[in-house]
Amino acid sequence: MIGKLITNIKKTQAPIVVGLDPMLGFVPEYIRKAVIREQGETLEAAGEIIYRFNEGIVEAVSDLIPAVKPQIAMYEQFGIPGLIAFKRTVDLCRAKGLVVIGDVKRGDIGSTSAAYATAHLGKIKIGDTEIAPFDEDFATVNPYLGSDGVNPFLDVCRANDRGIFVLVKTSNPSSGEFQDKESDGKPMYEIVGEKVNEWAESCMDASEEACGYSEVGAVVGATYPEMGKRLRTIMPKSYILVPGYGAQGGKGKDLVHFFNDDGLGAIVNSSRGIIAAWKQEKYASYGETGYADAAREAVLDMKADIAEALG
Amino acid sequence: MIGKLITNIKKTQAPIVVGLDPMLGFVPEYIRKAVIREQGETLEAAGEIIYRFNEGIVEAVSDLIPAVKPQIAMYEQFGIPGLIAFKRTVDLCRAKGLVVIGDVKRGDIGSTSAAYATAHLGKIKIGDTEIAPFDEDFATVNPYLGSDGVNPFLDVCRANDRGIFVLVKTSNPSSGEFQDKESDGKPMYEIVGEKVNEWAESCMDASEEACGYSEVGAVVGATYPEMGKRLRTIMPKSYILVPGYGAQGGKGKDLVHFFNDDGLGAIVNSSRGIIAAWKQEKYASYGETGYADAAREAVLDMKADIAEALG
Numbered sequence: 367m368i369g370k371l372i373t374n375i376k377k378t379q380a381p382i383v384v385g386l387d388p389m390l391g392f393v394p395e396y397i398r399k400a401v402i403r404e405q406g407e408t409l410e411a412a413g414e415i416i417y418r419f420n421e422g423i424v425e426a427v428s429d430l431i432p433a434v435k436p437q438i439a440m441y442e443q444f445g446i447p448g449l450i451a452f453k454r455t456v457d458l459c460r461a462k463g464l465v466v467i468g469d470v471k472r473g474d475i476g477s478t479s480a481a482y483a484t485a486h487l488g489k490i491k492i493g494d495t496e497i498a499p500f501d502e503d504f505a506t507v508n509p510y511l512g513s514d515g516v517n518p519f520l521d522v523c524r525a526n527d528r529g530i531f532v533l534v535k536t537s538n539p540s541s542g543e544f545q546d547k548e549s550d551g552k553p554m555y556e557i558v559g560e561k562v563n564e565w566a567e568s569c570m571d572a573s574e575e576a577c578g579y580s581e582v583g584a585v586v587g588a589t590y591p592e593m594g595k596r597l598r599t600i601m602p603k604s605y606i607l608v609p610g611y612g613a614q615g616g617k618g619k620d621l622v623h624f625f626n627d628d629g630l631g632a633i634v635n636s637s638r639g640i641i642a643a644w645k646q647e648k649y650a651s652y653g654e655t656g657y658a659d660a661a662r663e664a665v666l667d668m669k670a671d672i673a674e675a676l677g
Numbered sequence: 678m679i680g681k682l683i684t685n686i687k688k689t690q691a692p693i694v695v696g697l698d699p700m701l702g703f704v705p706e707y708i709r710k711a712v713i714r715e716q717g718e719t720l721e722a723a724g725e726i727i728y729r730f731n732e733g734i735v736e737a738v739s740d741l742i743p744a745v746k747p748q749i750a751m752y753e754q755f756g757i758p759g760l761i762a763f764k765r766t767v768d769l770c771r772a773k774g775l776v777v778i779g780d781v782k783r784g785d786i787g788s789t790s791a792a793y794a795t796a797h798l799g800k801i802k803i804g805d806t807e808i809a810p811f812d813e814d815f816a817t818v819n820p821y822l823g824s825d826g827v828n829p830f831l832d833v834c835r836a837n838d839r840g841i842f843v844l845v846k847t848s849n850p851s852s853g854e855f856q857d858k859e860s861d862g863k864p865m866y867e868i869v870g871e872k873v874n875e876w877a878e879s880c881m882d883a884s885e886e887a888c889g890y891s892e893v894g895a896v897v898g899a900t901y902p903e904m905g906k907r908l909r910t911i912m913p914k915s916y917i918l919v920p921g922y923g924a925q926g927g928k929g930k931d932l933v934h935f936f937n938d939d940g941l942g943a944i945v946n947s948s949r950g951i952i953a954a955w956k957q958e959k960y961a962s963y964g965e966t967g968y969a970d971a972a973r974e975a976v977l978d979m980k981a982d983i984a985e986a987l988g
Contacts, residue, residue, distance in 0.1 A: 378853075387789070389828070390803070396681060400974075402804055407804035407806035408803065408808070409803070409805045409810065411803060412801070412803050412863055432768045437785075437789055437792075439783070439785055439789045439792035439793045439796065440789070442792065442796040442810070442811075443792040443793070443795045443801050443810060444796075444801060444810060445764070445808075445810030445811060446757065446760055446764060448796075448810070449757055449760055449946070450757055453756070470682065470787055471783070471784065472750070472782070473782065473819065474748075474782055475847065475848070475849040476849065477700065478698070478750045478751070479750070481748075481750040481751050481753065481754040482753065482754070484754045485750065485754045485756070485759075488986075490720075490723070490755060490756075491715075492718045492722060492723050493713055493718035494718065495718035495719075497719070497720055497756070499720065499753070499754060499755060499756030499757075500753075500756060508782075508784065508819050508821055508839045509845075509855065510819055510820070510821040510844060510847075511847050511849060511851070511852060512849065512853070512854035512856070513851040513854060514849040514850060514851040514852070515851075533755055533821060533822075536821075536822050537786070538786040538787065538823070538825040539825060540823035540824040541786075541822060541823055541825070542823070543823035543824060543872065544820065544823055544868065544869060544872075545821070547858075547860035547868060548860055549858035549859055549860050549865075552867070556861075557855065557858060558855060561855075564718060620782055646847070
């Protein structure tokens with residue numbers, strides 16, 4: 367599946383992913399009002415609101431980008447109807463040819479991790495029938511439980527041509543509380559990074575399009591460029607998913623170290639910087655009915671910023 | 678909410694929680710066949726199968742136990758219909774007066790962690806209406822992202838009288854890969870434990886029933902009793918949720934160190950040891966139609982084992 371992601375990146379000339387993390391506050395009032403008029407102040411209405419909002423964004427930007435990253439928490443907060451909107455969003459984006467990275471940060475042990483992997487990347491057998499429950503292309507995985515938590519994901523990735531991004535160094539201010547603690551002279555994020563490299567080598571995408579990259583990638587925040595530089599060398603076969611650009615403070619120039627010399631190896635996420643662009647002063651002229659066009663303009667600006675930084 | 682859990686534990690004289698982690702293989706064939714006959718080999722059928730199975734178990738054991746712990750992965754693997762079964766199970770158990778610990782192991786940062794907390798323990802506002810999406814009493818939380826990931830849960834716990842259990846030392850064989858790494862002479866699980874103690878002190882349940890315990894508990898596996906002994910002293914105000922008893926190898930005698938001198942402070946989970954008891958030789962005489970009675974017998978045996986161990 368990393369081969370498909372790389373193909374999409376080359377085609378669009380854009381190592382970027384749009385985070386579809388809709389909060390109700392990002393959605394223009396005319397959409398919220400219209401749906402609530404039909405369905406009342408219900409979870410069902412909330413699910414429909416965020417799906418319609420996503421639909422507009424995806425229509426406007428799908429030709430410019432290789433991938434989307436829906437953050438499942440933003441859907442789960444609306445209960446079952448929210449998760450229905452998540453599933454509809456996954457299906458919509460895959461039908462458009464976009465690679466879908468489910469930002470689910472799941473992780474457990476043994477049969478439980480296997481169940482999460484099946485839910486998001488695999489197929490479940492009911493009687494003699496196999497069904498893909500959520501059917502994303504990639505999922506993000508939390509490594510705190512060790513190999514027992516990750517190996518079941520690798521099995522499902524191998525069987526279904528899917529991939530994962532393992533949390534290594536997250537973009538938030540307090541990520542260092544545990545991730546930076548040093549053991550035998552190495553910070554925890556490096557210890558996790560070395561393990562990611564092992565997992566990556568055991569789960570390669572053999573297709574030509576994959577250019578020697580693995581189905582196992584890593585999450586490393588744009589807000590920690592020096593650590594990104596070090597982690598880039600520790601995990602040479604892993605794509606790095608880079609959150610923290612834009613709203614969290616990461617700049618284009620911070621990103622250069624996340625890429626390999628082949629110009630590949632990283633994909634940069636922006637969520638609210640794109641989907642809520644219409645609320646920024648810079649894009650205010652689009653107005654609320656132009657929210658999707660504002661998102662398109664913000665994607666073009668992000669592409670230019672990153673292209674300039676990468677020289 | 679820890680006050681309610683302690684009240685339930687005292688009433689039932691049982692510091693135990695039944696893990697409602699249904700796999701299709703645990704469900705007697707007569708249930709599976711009946712539902713598939715009605716609904717075909719669909720995700721909807723799978724959801725209905727595991728809900729009916731749970732219903733039987735809950736009917737049979739609810740008077741004996743204080744709490745249940747549904748593992749959401751086992752529902753998520755059946756997609757939306759599975760999550761509907763999860764929600765129905767939460768509602769059924771709360772209606773019976775059981776405390777529901779959602780074993781969701783969520784964790785992210787900032788507004789995303791807030792969304793997970795809202796989904797499971799809080800209320801979401803849609804227009805002027807507030808709705809509780811999943812409405813569990815407790816949730817399990819992954820600490821890898823640090824305080825930024827946990828604080829939003831604390832806010833929601835304080836506002837809604839709910840609680841969390843933070844993963845500290847998990848029960849699986851590879852948990853030591855990262856959790857046991859030493860930094861300045863302290864293993865990571867102790868560093869996390871100290872942080873849990875801080876979070877616990879900032880989020881106390883002031884009710885008399887809480888006996889001085891906090892809304893912030895910890896997960897420590899029964900398979901590591903010596904580490905449990907040490908963690909017990911580091912987090913005196915935290916209830917410890919102890920997985921790994923039974924199927925994973927933890928014995929009654931291993932549990933004594935997880936409790937405080939007041940006889941409180943720990944709750945021991947068993948999942949397949951209870952819900953799939955009918956498949957064990959020991960309870961085989963119940964047959965498949967007696968699966969719920971076998972679960973009841975297994976609960977009584979577990980209570981006796983733990984009571985003996987605690988003297």
